[in-house]
Amino acid sequence: MTVRAATPTLTRSAIVLRDVHVSLGGQEVLSSVSASFPAGEMSALIGPNGAGKTTLLRVILGQVQYRGSVQVRDSDGRTPRIGYVPQSLDFDRGAPIRVIDFLAAGLQRRALWLGIGPSVRRAAADALEQIGAAGLLSRRLGALSGGELQRVLLALALMQSPRILLLDEPVAGVDLAGRGMFCDVVGALQRSLACTVILVSHDLSVVTEHASYVVCMNRRVFCEGRTVDTLTADNLHAIYGPGAALHHHVHAHEGAGHSHPTDAHPDHHGHSH
Numbered sequence: 001m002t003v004r005a006a007t008p009t010l011t012r013s014a015i016v017l018r019d020v021h022v023s024l025g026g027q028e029v030l031s032s033v034s035a036s037f038p039a040g041e042m043s044a045l046i047g048p049n050g051a052g053k054t055t056l057l058r059v060i061l062g063q064v065q066y067r068g069s070v071q072v073r074d075s076d077g078r079t080p081r082i083g084y085v086p087q088s089l090d091f092d093r094g095a096p097i098r099v100i101d102f103l104a105a106g107l108q109r110r111a112l113w114l115g116i117g118p119s120v121r122r123a124a125a126d127a128l129e130q131i132g133a134a135g136l137l138s139r140r141l142g143a144l145s146g147g148e149l150q151r152v153l154l155a156l157a158l159m160q161s162p163r164i165l166l167l168d169e170p171v172a173g174v175d176l177a178g179r180g181m182f183c184d185v186v187g188a189l190q191r192s193l194a195c196t197v198i199l200v201s202h203d204l205s206v207v208t209e210h211a212s213y214v215v216c217m218n219r220r221v222f223c224e225g226r227t228v229d230t231l232t233a234d235n236l237h238a239i240y241g242p243g244a245a246l247h248h249h250v251h252a253h254e255g256a257g258h259s260h261p262t263d264a265h266p267d268h269h270g271h272s273h
Contacts, residue, residue, distance in 0.1 A: 013071075014039035014080075014164060014196040015060060020068035022055055029055050030066070031220045037213065039074075042190045042197040044211035044227070046204070048240050051218045053200045057084070057166050060198075074163050083162030085153045087169040093142030099152055100124055100137050107159060127155040131185050147171070147178025151185065158189075164196045171206070179203070183210050204231065 013036040022030040030052045037043045045053050058064040060072060061082060074080035091097075103124035104116045128134050133151045136144065144152065150170050157165060167186065171179040187210045190197045201207055207214060208227060215224040216239050223235050 012039045013037060014073065015198070016069075016071040017056075017059070018069040020056075020059060020066050020070060022052070022059060022064060022066045024055070024064075029219065030059070033068070033217065033219075033221055035215045035217075035221045035224055037196065037198055037215070039196050040194045041212045042187065042199060042210055043213040043215065044207040045198055045200045045215050045217065046202065046207060046239075047217040053217065054168055056217070057168055057198070057200065060166065072164065080163035081160055083157030083160050083165045085150070085157050085165070085167045085170045087172050089149060089153060091141065095142060097141045098137075099128075099139050099141055099144070102141050102152065103127065103156055103159065106156065123159055124155070127158045128152075130158060131155055131189060145178065146174040147182055150174060150178075150182055154182075154186070154189075162195065165190075165198070167197065167199045169200050169202065171201075171203070179206070186210070207231070 015037040017036075018034050020030055020033040021028065033052075033056065045056065047053055055064060059066050059070060061084060072079060072082070100116060100121065104120045107120045107123060125134065125137055128137055128151075131151055131154055133148070133155065136148060136152060139148075141149070141152070154170070165186075170186075171182050174182065183206050186197065186199070189195075199206070199211060208231065211227050213225070214227045214230050216222045216230065216235060218239055222239050223230055
């Protein structure tokens with residue numbers, strides 16, 4: 001099946017990748033990847049299991065060796081700060097660590113048992129306030145729901161004042177209500193800060209609702225462009241295979257009859273990367 005690549009209409013690119021190759025353990029994970037992500041917008045990165053989406057984020061973060069060209073730039077031409085929100089956080093849920101302790105650990109130099117400095121406490125509170133989660137500051141980290149934990153991870157990323165924010169399937173495993181709330185928060189944040197966001201997601205309802213641009217890949221980029229022009233049935237079938245189908249669900253905060261396309265791949269493919 002021929003993939004129809006939408007023609008990108010970018011005013012300015014925050015990230016440009018050209019002919020990027022990555023091999024891990026002797027296996028090629030990314031093959032001649034070329035793509036651009038528009039500055040000051042939310043873009044989605046989609047593809048099936050093993051497509052290399054997380055690896056591509058690691059390339060942008062400078063965490064993996066690659067061949068090719070990667071340009072990351074801000075409006076002033078300087079290299080911008082990049083924030084990163086992972087899919088999950090592995091930690092001991094029984095540990096007596098509070099959200100404020102977790103957020104402060106990366107900012108202050110002195111040991112936490114000596115107390116949290118007022119400037120660090122203020123920065124943590126401001127980051128949570130920015131995403132409407134001020135009430136989580138004194139909560140125990142292990143007592144948070146999946147959606148609440150992801151918001152704390154988002155706050156941690158915001159404390160670095162990033163101009164580019166990378167979100168690696170941040171709502172995987174979060175319930176429907178929490179998923180919608182998190183994505184609404186990220187969308188409002190992106191608009192207020194005019195920052196660049198790249199969202200890895202398998203949920204096309206999230207992509208169509210929040211991302212203005214989309215890059216579709218499976219080890220290489222099949223197509224990219226404005227979301228409305230790029231997420232066609234032909235393109236999705238070419239990326240995910242002939243068994244791909246557009247399913248629908250209704251968001252918890254929506255009324256009856258308002259549904260969006262969601263998983264584009266067969267159920268047996270799952271949604272990890």
